Amino acid sequence: MTKSLLVAASALALAFSSSVALAHDGHDDDDAMHDGMTVSVGALELSELRTLETPPNARNAGGFVTIVNTGDVDNRLVSATSPVSERVELHTMTMDGDVMRMRELEEGIALPAGETVELKPGGLHVMFIGLSAPFVTGETVPVTLTFESGDTQELIMPVMERTMEMMHGDDDNEGHDHSSDGSHN
Known part of the structure; x- marks a missing residue:
């Protein structure tokens, strides 16, 4: 019975992974898992989705994605939302x-x-x-991106281990000015 159950569970897992792979063929998928995949949103191709683990006391964290506009019309990422934080903003970072x-x-x-x-x-x-909890390596963060074209895409960002190379973009707001007037808290 145990061997039959193991074989059935393996077959079910294989069937599920195959259906997930088929469902994520790079076209407009709602609430898709995007670990290492490219997601198309109109003429936009989104890939390399990720965020980084945070220290236990971190109030803020960055999310990252590569966006290729394959079309012949300019577009714009206009907003983002997520249930894991009080708010989500689109930012630039510079060194002064x-x-x-x-x-x-x-x-x-x-x-x-x-x-x-x-x-x-x-x-x-x-x-x-305003994170509700720290980001932990191996977990995921849901985020919804909205574009000027009117397209909206729900995505899942895997939480990656923070490495020395990534530390340049440290998100834990200690000693950093997070706005032109330093008002993020």
């Missing part, structure tokens, strides 16, 4: 000497036709503000 400055991009992030825009540590990013 030794001080990291993050600023909300109220007009969103431009996605020019035919170009690739990388949201990555140390640059443009989605900013989760």
Whole structure:
């Protein structure tokens, strides 16, 4: 009986993974898991979705994605939402000497036709503000992105281990000015 149950469970797992792979063929999928996959939203291709683990006391965290606009019309990422934080903003990060400055991009992030825009540590990013819990490596974070074209896409960002290379985009607001007036708390 145990061997039969194991074989049945394995077959079910294989069938499920095959159906998940078929369901995520790069077309507009709702509430899709996107670990290592490309998701198409109109003429936009979204890939390399991720966020980074946070220290236990972190109030903020960054989310990252690569967006390729394969179309011939400019677009814009205009907003993001997530149930894991009080609010989500679209940010840019710059260095002013030794001080990291993050600023909300109220007009969103431009996605020019035919170009690739990388949201990555140390640059443009989605900013989760007022985390309800720390981000833990191996877990996932749901986020919904809204574009100027009217398209909306629910995504899942895997939480990745923070490495020294990624530390440049440190999100734990200690010693950093997170807006032009330093008002993020």
